[in-house]
Amino acid sequence: MTDVTKATAAELGRMIASGEVSAEEVTRAHLDRIAQVDDRVHAFLHVDTDGAITAARKVDEARARGEELGPLAGVPIAIKDVIATKGVPTTAASKILEGWRPPYNATIMERINAAGMVMLGKTNMDEFAMGSSTEYSAYGVTRNPWDLDRIPGGSGGGSAAAVAAYEAPLAIGTDTGGSIRQPGAVTGTVGSKPTYGGTSRYGLIAFSSSLDTPGPVSRNVLDAALLHQVIGGHDPRDSTSIPAPVPAVVEAARLGATGDLTGVRIGLVREFSGEGAEPGVAAAVRDAIEALVKLGAEVVEVSCPHFEYALPAYYLIAPSEASSNLARFDGVRYGLRVGDDGQRSLEEVMSLTREAGFGPEVTRRIMLGTYALSSGYYEAYYGQAQKVRTLITRDFNAAFEQVDVLVSPTTPFVAFPFGSRTSDPYQMYLADLYTIPTNLYGGPAISVPAGVSEGLPVGLQIMAPTMADDRMYRVAAALETAIPPLTPPALTGSNS
Amino acid sequence: MAAISREEVAHLARLARLAVNETELDTFAGQLDVILQAVARVGEVAAADIPPTSHSIPLTNILRDDVVQPGLTQQEALSGAPDAQDGRFRVPRILDEEA
Numbered sequence: 147m148t149d150v151t152k153a154t155a156a157e158l159g160r161m162i163a164s165g166e167v168s169a170e171e172v173t174r175a176h177l178d179r180i181a182q183v184d185d186r187v188h189a190f191l192h193v194d195t196d197g198a199i200t201a202a203r204k205v206d207e208a209r210a211r212g213e214e215l216g217p218l219a220g221v222p223i224a225i226k227d228v229i230a231t232k233g234v235p236t237t238a239a240s241k242i243l244e245g246w247r248p249p250y251n252a253t254i255m256e257r258i259n260a261a262g263m264v265m266l267g268k269t270n271m272d273e274f275a276m277g278s279s280t281e282y283s284a285y286g287v288t289r290n291p292w293d294l295d296r297i298p299g300g301s302g303g304g305s306a307a308a309v310a311a312y313e314a315p316l317a318i319g320t321d322t323g324g325s326i327r328q329p330g331a332v333t334g335t336v337g338s339k340p341t342y343g344g345t346s347r348y349g350l351i352a353f354s355s356s357l358d359t360p361g362p363v364s365r366n367v368l369d370a371a372l373l374h375q376v377i378g379g380h381d382p383r384d385s386t387s388i389p390a391p392v393p394a395v396v397e398a399a400r401l402g403a404t405g406d407l408t409g410v411r412i413g414l415v416r417e418f419s420g421e422g423a424e425p426g427v428a429a430a431v432r433d434a435i436e437a438l439v440k441l442g443a444e445v446v447e448v449s450c451p452h453f454e455y456a457l458p459a460y461y462l463i464a465p466s467e468a469s470s471n472l473a474r475f476d477g478v479r480y481g482l483r484v485g486d487d488g489q490r491s492l493e494e495v496m497s498l499t500r501e502a503g504f505g506p507e508v509t510r511r512i513m514l515g516t517y518a519l520s521s522g523y524y525e526a527y528y529g530q531a532q533k534v535r536t537l538i539t540r541d542f543n544a545a546f547e548q549v550d551v552l553v554s555p556t557t558p559f560v561a562f563p564f565g566s567r568t569s570d571p572y573q574m575y576l577a578d579l580y581t582i583p584t585n586l587y588g589g590p591a592i593s594v595p596a597g598v599s600e601g602l603p604v605g606l607q608i609m610a611p612t613m614a615d616d617r618m619y620r621v622a623a624a625l626e627t628a629i630p631p632l633t634p635p636a637l638t639g640s641n642s
Numbered sequence: 643m644a645a646i647s648r649e650e651v652a653h654l655a656r657l658a659r660l661a662v663n664e665t666e667l668d669t670f671a672g673q674l675d676v677i678l679q680a681v682a683r684v685g686e687v688a689a690a691d692i693p694p695t696s697h698s699i700p701l702t703n704i705l706r707d708d709v710v711q712p713g714l715t716q717q718e719a720l721s722g723a724p725d726a727q728d729g730r731f732r733v734p735r736i737l738d739e740e741a
Contacts, residue, residue, distance in 0.1 A: 249718035343699045356697050382706040388699060458681040469658060476659070478731050480722030492734045493659065501661035509662070513654045514674060517646065520657075530684045532694030537687065539695060571673050572680055588698025612699065 150175045152634075155221045155315040155369040162220035165209065169220030173202035173264050176222045180266065180313045186637055188288050189298075189308035191227050192235045193267035198222065201264045208262070217372055219262030224314040226305050227268040228275055229360065230349035231255055234265075238351045239283040240273045242503025243481045252349020253384065254318065254360050254377040261376045266314055269304030273505045274472065275325050275353045277301050278557075278577035281568055282507040290333060292602055294639035296561040299329030299577075305363045306333040310635055316373050317363035322354050323460055324557070324581025326361050327593035331556035331605025334595045334632045336622070338362045338370045341613050342588035343388040345374075346381035354467040355386075357460075357585045367594060367623040371399035374615070390613065398616035402623025408442035410621065413549030417453045418580050423558045426599025431555045434596035434606045437628035438553075438621065448548055450541035455534045456583040461575060462518045462531035463586070469515030472508070475500060510571060535586045542587045546611045551621050554580045556593040556605035580607060590615040594622045595632055603632060645678040646671065 150158060150172050161167045177195055184190055205220040225231060228238045230248035232255070237243040251259070258265065272282040280288045280303030290298040291311040298307040305317035306329030319326035321339035330337025338361045345360045352358060362373035378392035414435065423431070439445055477483035477499035485498035504512070518527040545552055557577050567574040584591040589612045596606035606625065610617040648671040655662040655670075662670065716729050725732040 246722050249714050249721050341699070343701070385704045386697065386699065386701060388701070389704075452687065455684055455687055458683045461677065461681045462684065473659075477724055478733055481724070483724035486725070486734050488734075490734060492736045494661075495734045497656075497659045497661040500659050504660070509660055509666075510670060510673060510677075512658045512660065513651065513670060514677060516654045516658045517650075517674070517678070520654075526685060527681070529694060530687070530689065531681075532696060533689035533692040534684050534687055535695040535698075536692050537689065539698065570676070572676055575677075586695075586698065 151179045151312045153315070154366055155218060155364065156372060158221045158315060159217045159219060162205065163209070163215040169202040169205040169264065170199060172220060173198050173222055176266055176314060183311055183637060184313060186289065186294060187291055187307050187311045187313070188286060189269055189304045189311065189313055190224070190267045191237065191239065191270050191285055191304070194234050194265060197234065198264050198266050205262045205264070216261050218376060220264060221316060222264045222266045222314050223258060224266050224269045224305055224308040224317040225255070226271055226302050226318050226320055228271060228320055228351045229255060229318060230351065231265065231268065235268065238274045239271045239285055240503060240505070240508070241284045241482060242475050242500070246480050250349065253346035253381045255349065257377050263376070269302070269308055269317060271304055272301035273508050274351070274468070275301040275320055275322055276468070276507050276511055278324070278328055278574050279567065280304060281564065282505055284505055287564060290561045291635035291637050292334065293561060294637065295641045296563050296602070297332070299332040299561065301325040302329045302363065306330055306335050306337065309335045309363050309365055311637060312634065315365065316369060318360060318377070319363045320350055320358055320360045321585065322357045322464060323585050324578040326363060327581050327591060327605065327607060328557045328577055330363065330593040332561040332603060334603030334635070336364045336367055336370045336592065336594055338374060338592040339584065339590060340374060340378060340615055341388065341590045343386050344392070344590070344613065344615065345378050346384045346387050348381055348383040352471040354464040355471060356467060357464060367619060367626050368396070368399045368403065370592070371395040371619050388613065393613060393616040395616050395619045398619040399623040402620035403627060405441055405624055405627040407438060407621065407624050410443045410551070411549040412438060412443045412445045412621070413448040413545050413552045414445055415453065415552055415554050416447050416449045417451065418554040422579065423555045424560065424599065427555050427559060427604050430597035430599050430604035431606055434625060434629065435553060438625060441624050441628060443621070446549060448545045448552065450545055450583070452534065452537040452541050453583045456538055456586055457575065457579055459531040459534040459538070460582045460586060461514070462527050463535065465511040465515035466518045466528050467515070469512045469519065472512055475503065507571070538583055539587045542583070542589060542611070551617050552609040554607050556580060556607040560599050560602035560604060584609050588612055590618055592618045592622050594625055595629060596625070597629060598632070644675050645682065646675050
C-alpha cells in the first residue's frame, strides 16, 4: 500500500469512501508518523490516540452499514489548542488553563465531527494566539520541519508544522493578525483565513473578538477549500456570524486548478511591493506574479495609502480587546488558582494567579490594552485606531473597484532562528506587517507556497473582498499549477 | 521622551490584576515604551471626521428564536473550577480588601 500520510485529504476521503483503505488504517498511519517525528517537531501538545481510533472506527462502521460518506469522512485533522474540544485538554498553550477539559465543543468541532473527520490531537501555539513564532507557548517551542533550528511561525506554528511534517493532512488554525497565513508561508503550507464571520467563533478562546477567525491549514488549495466548506456557514451561537451560505470555495478551487486565469484582475499593493521584504522573499513573489500573468491574469498596481498605519492600529485594537477578554481568567471558574491560603483576599489571589498563569507576551498585551483603554488616552489611542480601521476598509473597497484580488508577500521574511526576535517585541510584530490589513477590513486572505529563498519556503498572500472567498481559492489553485511542488522537508536542523 | 513611566506601568499592572515584580516592571516599562512610541503613529492620520469601525462586518439586531435547548449541567459547569462547594464556585473572601 502507498504511504497514506503523503496523500492529499481529497484523495484520502475518496479512498476511504471507496473502501480502498479504512479510516482506521489512515488514522493509525498518522499516529505512527506523529510517534516517529513529533519528538523533533513538537507540533502537538496532546495526542488523543483513543479518541482518534474510536472516531475512525465509527466511520468504517458507517461505511460497512452502507451509509454514504462525505468528502472528508475518515480524514485526520489536527486542532489548534485554542479551540474548545469536549473532554480533551484545551490550554491555549497557557499555564493558566493547564489541565482544563472543556465541557462543550466549539461549533467548528461539532461540524468537523459531523463530517466524520478524525481529530488526532491539539497543536501548539503562542500563548492565547499572541505571537508570530510559537516561542511564546508555555509548553516549549514547535520546530520548523524545514529547519529545526528555526521558528514555524505563529501563533499557529503547531498546526502548520504538523501539516508540513506529514503528521496530519489538515489542521485548524485561527487568524487574528496573520496566525494562519504567516505560519503557512514559513512552513511551505497553505493557510486560509476566511471572511470574518464566515466561520463561527463559538468555542474559540477569545483573543480579539472583532478580528478572530478560524480557518483551514493544508498542503494544497483544494484540501483547504474542502475543510472551509465543512467548518463555514452561519452559527446562531455567534452573534457576529454572517447569515449567508458559504461562498462556492470548492468549485472555485477546481476552476483554478484548470490553470486558466483569463480575465482575472490582480492588484499589486504598491505600499507592500517596495522595501520591507527580504530580497529573496520579494524575488519569489515577483516570480509567482509573473506565473499568474502567464496563466492569463492581468496585473495592475494599486495604492492603499493607509496600509502603513495598519500595524500600529492593530497593536492598539487587538491588545485592547485582549485586555477585556482575558479578564475572565480570574482563578474562579476554571484553570489555575494561586495563593488561596485562607488569608489572602480575592483580589490578591486573582493577581497572583494571573501573574503565575500568563507568560510575558500576554502580560505585555494586557497592560498595553489596559493603557490604550484608560481614560485620558482612549481617544488618542483606541479611538484613533478605530478611525484608521475605517480608512483601511475604504482603501480595500477602492482597490476592489479596480481589481478582483490583491496580492503581496505573506510575511516580510523567511523562517527566522529561535530567539532572534523575542528580546524586542516590536521586531516580532513586524512579521504580521502584510497580513494585518485584511484582519482590520474583515475580508478573506490565503497564503500559498510561492517558491523558496535560501532553501526556506516563501508564501504569496492573496486577498479578496468580504464574502468573496471563492476568488482567492481560484487564484491560489491556479498558482499551484504553475509553481513546482515543494519537496518534503528534511526534518533536520541547520545547527545540528 | 518616554511615552510611559515605570510608575504608570505599575499602576496598569494593578488595574489588570497582575502581580508584576520589580525586575519585570523595569523590563516591561522599557518594552511598552518602544511599542507605544511605534503605535502612536496612528495619531499622524487626519481622521477628525472619520467614523470609527468597531466591527468590520456590519450586522445589527442579530437574534435567534427563543427555544429551550439543553445547557451544561451543574456538575459540568463546575467541572473546571479550582474550588467548589455545595454546587457553587468557592472564592476567597471579598470583603475587607483594604485591611
